[in-house]
Ligand SMILES: C=CC1=C(C)c2cc3[nH]c(cc4nc(cc5[nH]c(cc1n2)c(C)c5CCC(=O)O)C(CCC(=O)O)=C4C)c(C)c3C=C
């Protein structure tokens with residue numbers, strides 16, 4: 001017989017909370033080949049990530065990839081690892097804390113913000129469990145992927161559904177599918193670029209580098225590349241850039257098949273070879289700095305540009321836990337939590353007391 005979470009009797013006195021679950025991709029527990037093997041085995045087994053026949057992919061994954069990639073990836077992670085662990089996890093924790101503070105100030109109803117990672121720890125199930133224990137009867141799920149892709153956002157939805165399968169009492173649930181053109185997010189990006197230019201000067205060209213996906217996914221109807229283009233265009237318009245001053249490219253290619261183009265590394269090499277001396281690169285789709293930005297862009301792609309004739313390479317950090325980013329996330333949450341956050345604590349407490357009283361009366 002299957003048993004479900006919620007093992008204690010319903011508590012009439014408990015104050016309902018609004019729960020916000022921030023979700024990101026995830027990261028290994030340590031920068032070691034063993035930890036990478038565990039992490040990549042979970043990540044690369046996700047059918048949304050590969051979309052290949054399971055038997056065929058299982059053979060490639062276990063026969064080839066998991067024998068070689070963990071050691072190579074561990075070396076890369078070691079270059080960006082901090083005293084307190086993975087940058088992505090550290091930054092995510094800061095985002096949770098700051099958003100909790102801002103929403104507590106701005107919402108009438110009590111709110112709890114938690115984090116769940118699609119792969120690795122803390123898992124989505126653990127983040128939801130934290131919200132369940134806080135008596136979150138309404139849960140807003142916010143994958144921190146501004147641009148929708150089946151491989152990222154779609155996969156997050158799968159994991160949420162899987163986790164809820166174990167709950168007895170399914171709360172009200174809302175899911176933010178994308179926010180690639182949300183004004184406060186565009187404003188935060190434009191502001192971050194302007195701040196960077198004010199301190200370091202402006203390059204000749206600005207490259208918006210987004211994580212790629214296989215071309216096959218786009219051809220099958222994934223809107224991701226279009227949403228990346230729109231984010232970049234809106235930011236460039238806000239900055240008043242001419243079409244010759246900016247471009248979109250896609251990084252993080254994996255495997256041998258074609259991914260969406262142009263590729264970031266090839267673009268930077270071509271720019272360097274054709275006389276561009278100073279570039280700025282921003283990874284606008286990454287809401288927190290991680291391996292793909294700190295190692296692939298700020299280390300590997302920097303070298304490619306400088307080795308091919310470029311002279312100045314500036315990586316503009318992700319929005320991370322910057323105030324304007326947290327403000328943008330708070331606005332996004334407010335928009336999607338409409339009708340959920342308007343009861344002051346005093347009203348919720350009075351309702352809880354009435355519930356408890358009626359339950360006690362009914363037992364007499
Ligand atoms: C195998 C194919 C992959 C697809 C498709 C893919 C899509 C995708 N990924 C992100 C965001 C991140 N990916 C990160 C790391 C990473 N990505 C892949 C592969 C695919 N991603 C791998 C194998 C790895 C692990 C590192 C490595 O071994 O190279 C990260 C960084 C995580 C960290 O710990 O720092 C992020 C973030 C998106 C948004 C996306 C689809 C749009």
Ligand SMILES: [Fe+2]
Pocket residue numbers: 252253291292296
């Ligand atoms: Fe990468």
Ligand SMILES: [Fe+2]
Pocket residue numbers: 211252
């Ligand atoms: Fe990825």
